[in-house]
Amino acid sequence: MVNRIVVGAHYGLRDWLAQRVTAVVMALYTIVFALRALTLPEMNFENWRGLFSGGFMRIATFVFLACLFYHAWVGIRDLWMDYVQSTGTRLVLHVLTILSLVGYLFWTAQILWRL
């Protein structure tokens, strides 16, 4: 096959925008989390556990981590795109990255809903 340079995958804007939106969500969560954590009556295991077992914080933490994983996906994929030139190796790395991040997301849910 002739080695043609192919470009034109139309997902550049979507991922670029998603990376920025997820960054804003993470920044907002950090503020909410800091306020909640600093206003705990006492910093002990029970209070810490109680912080995440409330309905709002549980969902907010899940959304935060989902945003973190999507943000990380775009960032790590950019790394592979920049530095890994072989398409086959890049595909393997992309798949491994996606599997890890999806695995982390389910693990997050398991931890949060066990509290």
Place this chain on the structure above:
Amino acid sequence: MTKRTVKFSIYRYDPDKDEKPYMQDISVDLEPSDKKLLDALVRLKTSDDSLSFRRSCREGVCGSDAMNINGRNGLACLTDVDSLPQPITLRPLPGLPVIRDLIVDMTQFFKQYHSIKPFLINDDLPPERERLQSPEEREELNGLYECILCACCSTSCPSFWWNPDKFVGPAGLLNAYRFIADTRDQATGERLDNLEDPYRLFRCHTIMNCVDVCPKSLNPTKAIGKIKDLMVRRAI
């Protein structure tokens, strides 16, 4: 007036003679009229005519004499020779194949430039006199049309080093916005389609080396940001 001596360390490579490139230490006595780095190089060439570099207008308009000067890309004709710490280290523009000494093969750079269709696309019949713009519309082109395609920016961009075949590079993207911003152009949609790709535009990680080195003080990063803004406005 006393003569000034300037020390150089210059990247030399002649593919017909040299197995691999080497740095040559060499000094040159300058005349009082030799003000710019290009003057010093031309003076040096009178004693060693095998030294190869591109030059033409010698006043920062043609963009031929772009090179890496003490680790920073710039135009030899705009750089004061007295302002440079010695020995002055000269290398070819990074990231492009070297043809000989300070001359690089710009094919890849111009391929990317041509890929953004650097010409006005307008299917209307040409008016009797000219396609008019308001002063505000014309103002938008300032800081864009001045690009001289010297390649200082693209060859200082790490994203262009890693993916020169797929990433358009700051010079190409600045010129892409020059036509996107032009109210006389009718191909805005196609131009945005052409760039909406994870490689062609979105390899730019806002490192801003391009802004730092541009000898014409242009701002490709700002132009890239405006292209992204338009894409968001189009999509949302």
